[in-house]
Amino acid sequence: xxxxxxxxxxxxxxxxxxxxxxxxxxxxxxxxxxxxxxxxxxxxxxxxxxxxxxxxxxxxxxxxxxxxxxxxxxxxxxxxxxxxxxxxxxxxxxxxxxxxxxxxxxxxxxxxxxxxxxxxxxxxxxxxxxxxxxxxxxxxxxxxxxxxxxxxxxxxxxxxxxxxxxxxxxxxxxxxxxxxxxxxxxxxxxxxxxxxxxxxxxxxxxxxxxxxxxxxxxxxxxxxxxxxxxxxxxxxxxxxxxxxxxxxxxxxxxxxxxxxxxxxxxxxxxxxxxxxxxxxxxxxxxx
Amino acid sequence: xxxxxxxxxxxxxxxxxxxxxxxxxxxxxxxxxxxxxxxxxxxxxxxxxxxxxxxxxxxxxxxxxxxxxxxxxxxxxxxxxxxxxxxxxxxxxxxxxxxxxxxxxxxxxxxxxxxxxxxxxxxxxxxxxxxxxxxxxxxxxxxxxxxxxxxxxxxxxxxxxxxxxxxxxxxxxxxxxxxxxxxxxxxxxxxxxxxxxxxxxxxxxxxxxxxxxxxxxxxxxxxxxxxxxxxxxxxxxxxxxxxxxxxxxxxxxxxxxxxxxxxxxxxxxxxxxxxxxxxxxxxxxxx
Numbered sequence: 001x002x003x004x005x006x007x008x009x010x011x012x013x014x015x016x017x018x019x020x021x022x023x024x025x026x027x028x029x030x031x032x033x034x035x036x037x038x039x040x041x042x043x044x045x046x047x048x049x050x051x052x053x054x055x056x057x058x059x060x061x062x063x064x065x066x067x068x069x070x071x072x073x074x075x076x077x078x079x080x081x082x083x084x085x086x087x088x089x090x091x092x093x094x095x096x097x098x099x100x101x102x103x104x105x106x107x108x109x110x111x112x113x114x115x116x117x118x119x120x121x122x123x124x125x126x127x128x129x130x131x132x133x134x135x136x137x138x139x140x141x142x143x144x145x146x147x148x149x150x151x152x153x154x155x156x157x158x159x160x161x162x163x164x165x166x167x168x169x170x171x172x173x174x175x176x177x178x179x180x181x182x183x184x185x186x187x188x189x190x191x192x193x194x195x196x197x198x199x200x201x202x203x204x205x206x207x208x209x210x211x212x213x214x215x216x217x218x219x220x221x222x223x224x225x226x227x228x229x230x231x232x233x234x235x236x237x238x239x240x241x242x243x244x245x246x247x248x249x250x251x252x253x254x255x256x257x258x259x260x261x262x263x264x265x266x267x268x269x270x271x272x273x274x275x276x277x278x279x280x281x282x283x284x285x286x287x
Numbered sequence: 288x289x290x291x292x293x294x295x296x297x298x299x300x301x302x303x304x305x306x307x308x309x310x311x312x313x314x315x316x317x318x319x320x321x322x323x324x325x326x327x328x329x330x331x332x333x334x335x336x337x338x339x340x341x342x343x344x345x346x347x348x349x350x351x352x353x354x355x356x357x358x359x360x361x362x363x364x365x366x367x368x369x370x371x372x373x374x375x376x377x378x379x380x381x382x383x384x385x386x387x388x389x390x391x392x393x394x395x396x397x398x399x400x401x402x403x404x405x406x407x408x409x410x411x412x413x414x415x416x417x418x419x420x421x422x423x424x425x426x427x428x429x430x431x432x433x434x435x436x437x438x439x440x441x442x443x444x445x446x447x448x449x450x451x452x453x454x455x456x457x458x459x460x461x462x463x464x465x466x467x468x469x470x471x472x473x474x475x476x477x478x479x480x481x482x483x484x485x486x487x488x489x490x491x492x493x494x495x496x497x498x499x500x501x502x503x504x505x506x507x508x509x510x511x512x513x514x515x516x517x518x519x520x521x522x523x524x525x526x527x528x529x530x531x532x533x534x535x536x537x538x539x540x541x542x543x544x545x546x547x548x549x550x551x552x553x554x555x556x557x558x559x560x561x562x563x564x565x566x567x568x569x570x571x572x573x574x
Binding site for chain 2: 118119120121122137138140165167174177178180181182184185186187188189190191192193194195196197198199200207208209210211212213214215216217218219220221222223225226228229230232233236239240242243244245246247249250251253254257258260262265266267268269270271272273274275276278279
């Protein structure tokens, strides 16, 4: 690989470039972003070597597309149109069904690998990019069989050097399950932040009372609306289902409180404490 | 201060003792706990010097009562009955109204200081105790005027050595606001954990897909039901109010999704991003 292009210089694309630059001598990283400030920052921070635009894609050996999922659906076909026959194009979108459908019949479908590296922080933009973001993290690959053999091989070598664990999954299952373990967490956090801000609007020093527990549960409410609005839109049906179940659990908790059934409340919490072992699994895997 | 007693050798009581032992030469720490294992662990870990029971309280100069809030309401009067006239008794309960009411007319009310050190982790028991847990954290003191002057002074000196920032508040306001910035976070986290565990019961490797965002939002679902059930019970009215508002926000978010009103969803998230500045305030204060 010599000419690496990254389209979208956010946290994911930027962090991936920081790692890839050290992986192979003679790699030149070209950055494409509609936000000129992001390009300038990425150059200053050494994330990219050169600015580029879509017309330069014909020289690319590898293209990482890390843009919001609505832009992915719209632009992926055009990107594939522009690359040469042995170029590998990888997306990093948090939804997979509509993205895979958008290029299902594209003549260069075999140049594309649908991926979702489950990594990130609540921060965004090239300034948020960090080395080793992907180390020990899970990367979901969808429809691997639709990618050309040699390009599968190259992609897996890259993910392996980034330190990622690979899981294969069909796009529909991906979107269904990710709604529970990622999308719902973001909504719960955003709405918690909203509830508290609304209530305490006029009493700012109340936040003096907030401890690390509050901080942890509302951390995701710092996330970018530009990234998350199209995710919720594309995964609407699954997300609404998770929201229904979450709201039903909250309603039940409230009802138990109103009925003074604190034994049942104790039991609900005790059963949920099992999350400890589940999280231990996550922590062991990711460190 | 020479004879320090701690009643309840959990995270809070244990951590406080670890710090206090180093604050004054010649301090002997006595531990009281109905759980014999906790006492044994606390001895082994050097958190306490000696095991004791309630009959020994007559020799105490300082008593820290760090037991669940229902036990506090039941036992605080008896504890005050047993201490000498110049002994300072401090509680660390996460609710304040019922605790203050329970001893409002106690003849030794002036020996008591109602406190809520907003510190902790999701872990519990003496094994979870750590040095410097309270450094930079907020300590809410209620009804300070009801504590004897000299004992106020002693308490403030202790909190100052622990590194805590003091905020004075009436018990009713404390319980109202803490419901938003602490109790609601715990319920949101417990119910998120419950929703995901229920859904993914038969697909354990789905948790492979969970990243640090999920981990952060469900962290509090590891918390102890023994501690939290009585907190929700004592703060029932306020907690139900916060739950109503939280559920209403989630319902609205769901409705906006169903109506494909993603502009409004974007706007809700963007407005809530202000939580960044609020959290920066918390982080600056606590580190």
